[in-house]
Amino acid sequence: MRQRVCILGSTGSIGRNALQVLRQLADDFEVVGLAAGSRWQDMMAQAREFKVAHLAIGRPEYESQLQGELNAEQKLYSGEEGLVELIEHCGCDCVLSAIVGTAGLMATVRAVEMGKKVALANKETLVVTGPVITELARQTGAQLIPVDSEHSAIFQALHAGSAEEIHRLYLTSSGGPFRTWTLEQMKQATPADALAHPVWNMGPKITIDSATMMNKALEIVEARWLFNVTHDQIEVLIHPEAIIHSMVEFRDGCLIAQLGTPDMRIPIQYALTYPRRLERCGEPLDLLRVRQLRFEPPDRARYPALELGFQVARQGGSSGAVLNAANEAAVEAFQAGRIHFGEITERTMEIVGRHKWIEHPTLEQLLAADRWARNEVHACLTC
Ligand code: NDP
Ligand code: MG
Numbered sequence: 001m002r003q004r005v006c007i008l009g010s011t012g013s014i015g016r017n018a019l020q021v022l023r024q025l026a027d028d029f030e031v032v033g034l035a036a037g038s039r040w041q042d043m044m045a046q047a048r049e050f051k052v053a054h055l056a057i058g059r060p061e062y063e064s065q066l067q068g069e070l071n072a073e074q075k076l077y078s079g080e081e082g083l084v085e086l087i088e089h090c091g092c093d094c095v096l097s098a099i100v101g102t103a104g105l106m107a108t109v110r111a112v113e114m115g116k117k118v119a120l121a122n123k124e125t126l127v128v129t130g131p132v133i134t135e136l137a138r139q140t141g142a143q144l145i146p147v148d149s150e151h152s153a154i155f156q157a158l159h160a161g162s163a164e165e166i167h168r169l170y171l172t173s174s175g176g177p178f179r180t181w182t183l184e185q186m187k188q189a190t191p192a193d194a195l196a197h198p199v200w201n202m203g204p205k206i207t208i209d210s211a212t213m214m215n216k217a218l219e220i221v222e223a224r225w226l227f228n229v230t231h232d233q234i235e236v237l238i239h240p241e242a243i244i245h246s247m248v249e250f251r252d253g254c255l256i257a258q259l260g261t262p263d264m265r266i267p268i269q270y271a272l273t274y275p276r277r278l279e280r281c282g283e284p285l286d287l288l289r290v291r292q293l294r295f296e297p298p299d300r301a302r303y304p305a306l307e308l309g310f311q312v313a314r315q316g317g318s319s320g321a322v323l324n325a326a327n328e329a330a331v332e333a334f335q336a337g338r339i340h341f342g343e344i345t346e347r348t349m350e351i352v353g354r355h356k357w358i359e360h361p362t363l364e365q366l367l368a369a370d371r372w373a374r375n376e377v378h379a380c381l382t383c
Contacts, residue, residue, distance in 0.1 A: 005272065006033030006054070006090050008083065008107055009098035011042045013203045014121045014147065014264060018096050019046060021269045021281055029272065033090030035083050037103065040066045047074065054090035056082045058103055083107035087114065094272065096147070097122045100205050101328050102370060109133060109363065115140040119271035121147035123222045124328075127320040128370060130225030132363050144226065145271040150219055151226055152267035153245035153258035158227070160248070160256040169229060170247040170255070171219055172239040173298070174199045174262075176210040179240065183302050189341040191334060199242045199262050208331050212344050213298070217309025218327075221320050224313040231313035236306060238296040243285065261285050305345045308352060318358040318369045325370040326351040329377035338381055351376045 005022065009015045015036075022029050035056035036043040044066065047055055056077040057066055063078040070076060077085040080103065087095060087110045095111040097104055098121040108125045111118050112133055120126070125133060126144075137144050146152050150171045158166070177196050178186050194211035195204060202210075209215035220234050245267075247257040260266050263282040270277070300306055312319040326348040333339045339347070351373050358365055 002028060002030040003094055003272075004030050004032040004090075004092045005094045005096060006035075006087065006092035007031065007096045007098065008035045008086075008104045009037075009096075009100065009122070010034040010046055011036040011039040012098055012100060013201065014098035014268065015096070017264045018098065018268050018272070019050070021265050021272065022050070024281060025269075025273070025278060028278070032092050033086050035086055035099065035104070035107070037099070038062060040069075044069050054086055056086035058083060058099070080106060084110045087111050087116075093117060094119060096268070096272070097125060098147070100124075100203055102128060102324070105129065109136070112136050112142040112144070113140060115142045117143045117145065119145050119147050119268070121268070123148050123151075123218050124324050126222045126225045127218050127324045129363060129366055130221065130320055131316060131361065132366065134225050134228075145274050146222075146226060147264075147267050147271045148219060148222065149262070149264065149267050150246040151222060152270055154223065154227060154248055156258045156270070157246070157248040157256040160254075161250045163228065165250045165252075166227070166229060166233065166248060167251045167253075168233050168235055168249040169223055169227065170235050170237050170249065171216060171223060172237050172242070172244050172246050173213070173216050174210075174242040175238045175240050175296070176213065176215075178211055178302070179238065181302075186302060187340060187342045191337075194334075194341060198240075200264075202264075204335070205328070205331055208334065208344075209327070212305050212341070213303035214305040214309075214327050214331075214345065214348070216298075216303075217305040217312070218324065220306075220309035221313045221323070224316070231310050234310070234313065236298050238298050239294065240296075241290055241293055243290055243293055259285060259287075303345075304349065308345070308349050312352065315357060316359075318355065318361045318366060319352060321361075321366040321369040322352050322355045322373040323348065325373035326377055329374045333377065333381055347377060347380060 031050040033054040037058040040062045094117040096119045097108040242262040330344040
C-alpha cells in the first residue's frame, strides 16, 4: 500500500524539494495534504499535479481566492487552526513538517498526538517544545525522523551503535557566508550579504540563521532533544566542503560519519522512506572531485550564538522557546532594516538571560514564553 504524505510548507525550499523526491516515488507514496502560507497559486499547481484533495492556507486573507479555484473533491482549511484540521482530516500516515518558524507548531504537535510518523525539517518544533514533544511521541508511538541534514546524518550513524555507547555528536557547519569575514566586517553586513550562502540554497530565515550561526545553536538544542544527549556531548566543527553532514563518536573512539553531496533531497527522501533506502535522487558524491575535507574550530568570538546554543541545551525547560522566539523576531527586525546584523544575537542573548526559567513547562507555558520573548524584542525596538 502507498504511504500517504501531508506536506506542511509545500511551497518552500524543503516542500518543493520534497515534491521533487515524491514525483520519482509515485509507486510508493501518495500526497494527500498540502499546506502553504501565502503562495496559494503555487500550492494550487502542486495540488493539480499530485491530485491532492486536502489543502490548507495559513494566511486566511488568501482563502477566498483559493476557494474559487477548488474542484468538487477538494477541501480547504484556513488559518493556524486550519493547519491542525488538515492533519486531522487528510488521512495521512506521514507528515513532513516544513513550515518556517513556529506557524506550523500546533499542526506538528497534533500529528505527534495522533501517533503519525513525522519527518521533521522544522527544527523550531524541537527547540521550542523539546521537553514536551519528545515525551508526547514516547506516549503515542509517533516517530520523529529528522530531515535537517546534520540530524539525519547522526540518526543514520547511530545505527552503528546503541544510545549508551555514544561518546559525542559532531555537528558540522559549512561556516556560512561570513566564515572568512572579520568581526568588523560582520557588523556592517546587510541582509543581502547574509542571504548569500556559499553552499546551501534555503529559505531566507534559515539562511540568515546560518550567517549568525544561530542555525547551529538551534541545531545543538535540536540534537539535545532528538538524541537525548547532554550539552557537553555535542561538538561543533566547521567543515567548509559540507560533504560530511555530521558524525557520531562512540565510546571505543570510532567515528561514524554520513557523507553526501549537499542536497536536501537526500535527507528528505531518507526520512520519508525510512527504514528503507530507495534509488538515489540527485548527483552521486565523487570524492575524487572533492579531494580534500577540511575542518576548523568555530570562532566563538565572532559567533556568540554558539555559546548561547550550548547554554540553552544545558538549561532545557523553557529556554529553547525563548531562544527561538527572540531570534525569530530579531531576524525579522534585521530584514526590515531596524537592527544591525550583530544585534540579532546580542538581543536574543539578552532576552534569554532575562526570562523567568521554568524547568518542566507545559505546552501552554512554552507558548507563553514564546509570546513574551517576541514582545520583548518589539519593546526593545521602540525604546
Ligand atoms: P522557506 O522560507 O523556503 O519556506 C517556508 C514554508 O513555510 C513555505 O511553504 C511557506 O509558505 C510556509 N509558511 C510560512 N508561514 C506560514 C503560515 N503562517 N502558514 C502556513 N505555511 C506557512 O523555508 P525552508 O523550506 O528553507 O525551511 C522550512 C523549515 O525547514 C524551517 O524550519 C527550516 O529551519 C527547516 N530546514 C530547512 C532546510 C533547507 O535546506 N531549506 C534545512 C534544514 C532545516 P508560503 O511561501 O506560501 O508563504
Ligand atoms: Mg542543518
